[in-house]
Amino acid sequence: MRPIFQTEGGPMTDETLSRKEREQQRHRQGILQAAVTLFAERGYHQTTMQMVAEKAEFSVGYLYKHFAGKEEMYQALLAFHIHSLDAIFAAQKARGLSPLEEIHASYSAICEHFNHHRNFMRIYHEEVAAEYGDLHRSKERHFQDLRDLLQRAMDQGQLQPFDADILAAAMHGSTRELFARMAASEEKDPFSGLPDILFRLFVDPLRS
Template sequence: MPETAGLSRKERDQQRRREDLLAAAEHLFGLKGYHHTTMEDIAHEAQYGTGTIYLYFKKKEELYEALLERKIGDYVEFVQGRVESVASPIDKVRTLLRAKLEFFEKHMEFFRIYLAEMTTADSTLHRSCNERRERMYYAHQEFVARTLSDAMQAGAIREVDPTRLATAFEGVVNPLLSEWIKQRSRESLCVIESFVIDLLLKGLEKK
């Protein structure tokens, strides 16, 4: 959420319009995908004229890009904030998983976009645009890896390749979240949360 303090009314209005447009774009890109969403759709959803979008974003791609950057930024910030707010290494590890689930529970529409982008990497946009985003993503991956690595150092978890483990952490949750969203069975995400944490921490081996 962008700072609004200390801005003139004009600037705040501009901010608000940008937010409106980003929200509409998030909704529709999430719902129908990038290619099946037209600029007119977005403008209509946000209750603006088509041309208005172009006052805030140069191209459709740029709007998409801005959306991703914004939300991934929010995501990364949210997870890291949570992790840093707990003390013990093992709780940090648990929080990595919990916070992700919590964030996407609140931003389900965005989850579709996130997944598509994280997995297909570059089929939607041109290479150049992706660079900044890839940097954000890798920075986060590194944060996750470091958290895991710290936990190993502290003797809280077993020693394995932390980068690979970070990637695996990323992966396990995704299809579980996907399913959960699809079925909307609405048992709270807690069940999934404890399932994953239990699985990863204890493994499948019988004692």
């Protein structure tokens, strides 16, 4: 699992931290690694702070020095992934690709990200995810970005005219369900083929 730590300005780097802070950071990452593993294995609601402490090999009291409870752990995990997805979309937008190239590149980068964080994807669709407004706002931003790119592709003649809202909703909704199924897969790299699958289903039939 890649490092999970978040501040308001985004992930910190080792260069910005003192030795003591780096040690605290490693401990925090270890706690979150233990938490996301247990959330995926046992379910968020069935996991206790005692279980996380035992998995992370820290005392329960030490856990509370870093997190007020498992909800705060989940919020830290969620914040990391929201920031990561925002960064992925921004990076692809900055490449100056055509609309369809940007969509495909974004899906490819997202799949690579979640292939490294499959345990989080296994808990992403649990009931608890619906409780966080930041998640809904992030999803709405990404939906609008997808819708705008599809509309641009139509305006530029790459796709035949179609309702961009309906097409974006179909792709967005299918992606959510496919991610959930692939996260549960035993394959080594189940996400890698997803961009091509989505294009064959939704984009290729509308190419001009």
